[in-house]
Amino acid sequence: MKNYELILKEHSLKVTPQRLGMLSIIDYVGHITIEELFANIRKDFCSISIATLYKNINSMVEVKILKEIKISNSKSKYEILKNEHSHMVCKKCEKLEDLNLCLDITIENASKKSGYIFDENALVLFGICPECQR
């Protein structure tokens, strides 16, 4: 796990136990919805409200510690912002995973091909995962 205290400081955000708790949960599970995070964090911070959670998530998205993954017809998930990657979602069990194939689908390649200057990869591929195919 990374040093989130330092990361918060580097992004000029106040270091709070709640924020550190949120980041360690997200780091552990990879991708999480606000509701899942809320259920999880209440085990350690029973008095935290969902409004506080939203506020903290939004400020950490703003400074690019977290990234929101928008999924059509489903709730957004959040992850720790890291190197660029796409996502894949299973339509049956609804799990979401990172997709790091050497596809053409990186901002760099897409920019080269199209002449656009892209700054966000929000690509999500939908399908059926290997477990659900069995």
Ligand SMILES: [Zn+2]
């Ligand atoms: Zn599945």
Ligand SMILES: [Zn+2]
């Ligand atoms: Zn991801």
